[in-house]
Amino acid sequence: MVEKKETSVRIVVIDDDAMTCRRLKTALSGWGYEVETFTEGVKGLKYIEDNLCHLVISDIKLKDIDGMLLLEEIKNVCAALPIILITGYASISGAVEATKKGAYYYLPKPFHLPQLKELIEKALRESSGLETCEERLNLRRRKRFAGIIGDTPAMRQVFETILKVAPLDCNVLIEGESGTGKELIARAIHRLSPRKENPFVAFNCGALAEDLAANDLFGHEKEAFTGAISTKIGLLEAANGGTLFLDEVGECPLSLQVKLLRVIQERQFYRLGGTRPVEVDIRIIAATNKDLRKMVEKGRFREDLYFRFNVVNIKVPPLRKRREDIPALVLYFLDRYNKKFRKDVQKVSPAFMKALLNYSFPGNVRELENIIEQAVALSDKKMLEVEDLPPDLRLIEKSHHSTQLLPLKEYERQYISSILHLTGFNQKEAAKILGISRTTLWRKMKSMELD
Numbered sequence: 001m002v003e004k005k006e007t008s009v010r011i012v013v014i015d016d017d018a019m020t021c022r023r024l025k026t027a028l029s030g031w032g033y034e035v036e037t038f039t040e041g042v043k044g045l046k047y048i049e050d051n052l053c054h055l056v057i058s059d060i061k062l063k064d065i066d067g068m069l070l071l072e073e074i075k076n077v078c079a080a081l082p083i084i085l086i087t088g089y090a091s092i093s094g095a096v097e098a099t100k101k102g103a104y105y106y107l108p109k110p111f112h113l114p115q116l117k118e119l120i121e122k123a124l125r126e127s128s129g130l131e132t133c134e135e136r137l138n139l140r141r142r143k144r145f146a147g148i149i150g151d152t153p154a155m156r157q158v159f160e161t162i163l164k165v166a167p168l169d170c171n172v173l174i175e176g177e178s179g180t181g182k183e184l185i186a187r188a189i190h191r192l193s194p195r196k197e198n199p200f201v202a203f204n205c206g207a208l209a210e211d212l213a214a215n216d217l218f219g220h221e222k223e224a225f226t227g228a229i230s231t232k233i234g235l236l237e238a239a240n241g242g243t244l245f246l247d248e249v250g251e252c253p254l255s256l257q258v259k260l261l262r263v264i265q266e267r268q269f270y271r272l273g274g275t276r277p278v279e280v281d282i283r284i285i286a287a288t289n290k291d292l293r294k295m296v297e298k299g300r301f302r303e304d305l306y307f308r309f310n311v312v313n314i315k316v317p318p319l320r321k322r323r324e325d326i327p328a329l330v331l332y333f334l335d336r337y338n339k340k341f342r343k344d345v346q347k348v349s350p351a352f353m354k355a356l357l358n359y360s361f362p363g364n365v366r367e368l369e370n371i372i373e374q375a376v377a378l379s380d381k382k383m384l385e386v387e388d389l390p391p392d393l394r395l396i397e398k399s400h401h402s403t404q405l406l407p408l409k410e411y412e413r414q415y416i417s418s419i420l421h422l423t424g425f426n427q428k429e430a431a432k433i434l435g436i437s438r439t440t441l442w443r444k445m446k447s448m449e450l451d
Contacts, residue, residue, distance in 0.1 A: 009124065010034040010051070014044035014058040014070070015086070024057065027113050033120075041065035049077050049144060055123055057116075060087040060098075066197070068101060075102045076147055079339055082123040086111070146188035148181060149329050152322040158185065158314055165312045166192035171264070173309045174287040176316030178433070179366030182287040183247060185314060190243040195283060198242030201235050206251025214256060215272060224273025236269060236280055243283045249309065250290035250301065261305045284309070319361040319368065326356055329365060333372035345376050348384040355389055362419055362433045392418035413448045416441075420450060 011033045013024045021037035028035045036051075038044035041062040048056065056074060060067030071083055082104040098106045104123050107116070145159040165172055166189045174182045183202060190200045208216060219234030236244065246252070252260070263269045264284065268277040286309040295301035319326070330348060338345055361367050375388040392414065416434065423429040431441040444450075 179364030201239035220272035
């Protein structure tokens with residue numbers, strides 16, 4: 001008895017016209033391909049996330065999701081997956097944009113089936129790495145949601161909350177340590193909300209002095225101050241109809257907090273130097289690495305503003321409390337920086353992975369990304385070894401295997417040294433991560449000869 005050979009090439013067709021889906025499925029099946037068709041882009045994306053696919057054919061004009069956004073989401077799932085975009089509204093600018101975002105080809109309607117067949121065969125011949133990265137893709141798909149990687153109970157709870165709150169158009173407060181991915185969560189909420197077609201505008205409340213921050217947020221009228229030669233639109237107006245993301249909101253000065261409270265309550269504000277109110281329709285998502293409730297108790301944050309922000313609260317766990325996600329994150333960052341640096345690092349050694357799993361990651365996911373980016377950039381091999389880790393992390397890993405017990409002072413020295421290297425010897429940032437004052441850090445650096 002001859003065993004039937006399983007179809008080796010699977011093609012996904014996404015088009016909101018059911019007739020087009022049936023026509024393409026008949027043709028592609030006749031050419032020997034396994035075909036899955038979807039009239040909704042989101043369902044097609046979900047299938048691609050859960051199954052190994054070799055090529056995607058998608059219309060640009062879909063009812064439930066913009067075709068270009070779908071292209072980006074598919075590329076996030078698998079950067080190597082060739083995508084042929086079809087459209088009845090072909091243009092040169094559209095073709096250029098699609099190509100820049102990773103489309104293999106931009107095919108205008110109507111097209112001839114022989115032309116499509118030739119295009120598919122060429123795309124499959126030129127695509128590389130799809131079969132060899134099957135294990136990597138399957139792992140990543142199981143642990144991915146809206147561009148965020150995580151499969152621990154804490155992260156699944158975060159994902160469920162995002163799904164519930166995204167369509168509700170209420171304010172959200174995201175709490176978590178620096179580097180945990182708070183902005184990724186804010187962007188996921190926006191992209192799954194009714195405001196997804198409108199702007200997502202991010203502002204770091206601690207990045208500028210108070211007067212400059214107010215100018216950036218509210219804008220100013222012409223001649224509002226010396227040098228104001230024209231009217232400037234602030235970020236609040238730029239976000240109209242969409243979402244304003246206020247990062248590190250715990251750094252916001254009290255005077256600016258009063259103005260933000262008025263915006264939330266009245267849905268209007270005045271530009272600097274202005275006398276007429278500007279109406280805005282925005283959703284606000286705030287994020288902080290501080291305990292705002294304690295700041296309220298100490299009078300450093302307005303209680304009324306805190307409750308306005310904290311309609312729905314999302315707490316993002318630090319990486320050390322979801323170590324099971326580290327392997328999937330490593331593979332994701334390998335893909336990203338292989339593409340960026342045009343490298344071919346295919347995997348990491350067991351010792352390399354063990355070192356990461358044993359590390360506390362005070363800088364969270366951002367620190368892990370930095371480690372992988374540096375390792376891929378400097379590597380000329382197909383596998384990362386322990387030697388590719390930063391020196392301080394190698395030292396910490398070596399101490400795990402050493403039979404010689406080190407004094408507590410030496411462990412402290414190694415840890416502080418690793419944080420200083422992580423922050424590029426930025427003492428302010430290092431002190432924040434360590435939970436000590438800059439003066440205390442300076443004294444320790446002097447005594448430990450780390451300066």
